[in-house]
Amino acid sequence: MSTPTLPIENRSVADNPARGDAVVFESVDLAFDDKVLLDGISFRLAHGETKAIFGVAGSGKSTILKLALGLLKPDAGSITVLGEDVVNMTEDQLFELRRKVGIVFQESALFDSLTVRENVAYRLLEEGNIPEQEIEDRVREALSFVELEHTVDMYPSELSGGMRRRVGIARTIITHPEVLLYDSPTGGLDPVTSNTIIELIVKQRDLYKTSSLLVTHRLQDAFTLGTHYFDRAENKMKPLPPHTRASVPMGFLILRDGHIIFDGDLKSLRETPDPYIREYIS
Amino acid sequence: MELISPTDYAKEKVRSVQDYAVLAARSLGNLFKRPLYVADMIQQADLIGFGSLPIVLAACFFTGAALALNSASTLDRFGAMTVIGQLVSVGIVRELGPVLAGLVVAGRNASGMASELGSMIVTEQIDAMRALGTDPLKKLVTPRVTSTIVMLFFLTILGDLLGLIGGSFVVSTVLRLDTHQYWNSAWQTLEFSDVFTGLTKPVVFGFIIATIGCYYGLNTKGGTQGVGRATTEAVVASMILIIAVDVFITRLLMITLGVS
Numbered sequence: 084m085s086t087p088t089l090p091i092e093n094r095s096v097a098d099n100p101a102r103g104d105a106v107v108f109e110s111v112d113l114a115f116d117d118k119v120l121l122d123g124i125s126f127r128l129a130h131g132e133t134k135a136i137f138g139v140a141g142s143g144k145s146t147i148l149k150l151a152l153g154l155l156k157p158d159a160g161s162i163t164v165l166g167e168d169v170v171n172m173t174e175d176q177l178f179e180l181r182r183k184v185g186i187v188f189q190e191s192a193l194f195d196s197l198t199v200r201e202n203v204a205y206r207l208l209e210e211g212n213i214p215e216q217e218i219e220d221r222v223r224e225a226l227s228f229v230e231l232e233h234t235v236d237m238y239p240s241e242l243s244g245g246m247r248r249r250v251g252i253a254r255t256i257i258t259h260p261e262v263l264l265y266d267s268p269t270g271g272l273d274p275v276t277s278n279t280i281i282e283l284i285v286k287q288r289d290l291y292k293t294s295s296l297l298v299t300h301r302l303q304d305a306f307t308l309g310t311h312y313f314d315r316a317e318n319k320m321k322p323l324p325p326h327t328r329a330s331v332p333m334g335f336l337i338l339r340d341g342h343i344i345f346d347g348d349l350k351s352l353r354e355t356p357d358p359y360i361r362e363y364i365s
Numbered sequence: 366m367e368l369i370s371p372t373d374y375a376k377e378k379v380r381s382v383q384d385y386a387v388l389a390a391r392s393l394g395n396l397f398k399r400p401l402y403v404a405d406m407i408q409q410a411d412l413i414g415f416g417s418l419p420i421v422l423a424a425c426f427f428t429g430a431a432l433a434l435n436s437a438s439t440l441d442r443f444g445a446m447t448v449i450g451q452l453v454s455v456g457i458v459r460e461l462g463p464v465l466a467g468l469v470v471a472g473r474n475a476s477g478m479a480s481e482l483g484s485m486i487v488t489e490q491i492d493a494m495r496a497l498g499t500d501p502l503k504k505l506v507t508p509r510v511t512s513t514i515v516m517l518f519f520l521t522i523l524g525d526l527l528g529l530i531g532g533s534f535v536v537s538t539v540l541r542l543d544t545h546q547y548w549n550s551a552w553q554t555l556e557f558s559d560v561f562t563g564l565t566k567p568v569v570f571g572f573i574i575a576t577i578g579c580y581y582g583l584n585t586k587g588g589t590q591g592v593g594r595a596t597t598e599a600v601v602a603s604m605i606l607i608i609a610v611d612v613f614i615t616r617l618l619m620i621t622l623g624v625s
Contacts, residue, residue, distance in 0.1 A: 178498045192493035
């Protein structure tokens, strides 16, 4: 029986072992005062893959993103991002690595004293040697990706919550990072706006093959990511054809009491016998 | 309220001092690293310097006037009203000018820095800055430290002048003395050591104000309530430090300059 054609282009990026892994956590421990937050966390994020991280509030999901970016240091264990040992890097070395890794914060964390243009262009302006016209073009390109070109001269306080998240995504993708970290990008948003954000994440995954870690409370968002692909021709997200073996590079990771209790794909998540997970996803 | 053990309390304090020392050292060390963020320095100089100018000038003018009034009643008993200019000028230039300017700028700017950076902490803007490859100490702290030092230096010079003018105003309008004699004695009595002492202090005070304001801001914990707490603590700590350090600098400079 022949395998059906996959709807997304070059999906093999996630399956190519020669490229290694984008992010690797090995036996990572972290405690704040006496509270153990992460206990022996180990997982791998392949190049081009998107992995959704679930868990109840306070289970350390956002902390994993901050550890991957070197904003926090673990008490024990090793963290490798794009082949670099994050744990033993100095802050100056981390600044170099962070040019290749982007993060979308939960509350977008836009600089409130800067306009949308200045926020999105922040990284390019910091480089200091990029021509103004190129900066303007790239800002327009990034804002057009999130369909917010008209907000270029506005301040973050003039934008809605959903628009701020989308500007946050534009600010992150302007330098085309190799790894993207999303911290609850749809948290607190209405379903329509959430869907817009998820479509952007799918678009980023399928068009640019960016490796991503996505922290979310919304199972529905993660399932959408696992069952949809971005159709470049129609410029919109579409469901994977039913009754095919087609798939997208999407993984799921569930945290509980500082441990990983599930790390696998959508099929194995649906078939898991673990009663806690079954209750969680029901 | 949860009780904290003395050992943990001591450890916490030592750690705070260590963190402050690192921040203070890096704020100056960053001056020798690229990029320098000159635009941010100019913006901060405008906020700190020109923003504080009216209150520093007013505070110094009225203090000079009050000093002249208070001195006059004592000097009159000894028939030494002619030295009032000397007393006001030495008092203002050596001590009151720099300390007053320092306290006013501390009240206005240490709080501003703590609240601004504290708000950036609670809204994750500092994390975002680090994530975008920018060192917040270089981008936010160094410009504030350098601008506060430079602007407080010049504010003190202008404050000294206004203090002397305040004294002159009292001499001419209340005491009905010769202002020419006042200015002459005020000018003649000033020595290099007086001016050097008076202009060394704002450099140290400026450093204290900015580093304390930034330290409390960057260590804000506990949301908006934490921002308020950081702001208050920054003002209190910087004012206390200015007054305490003033004593040590005064004594140190006296020994160094050979003034008894």
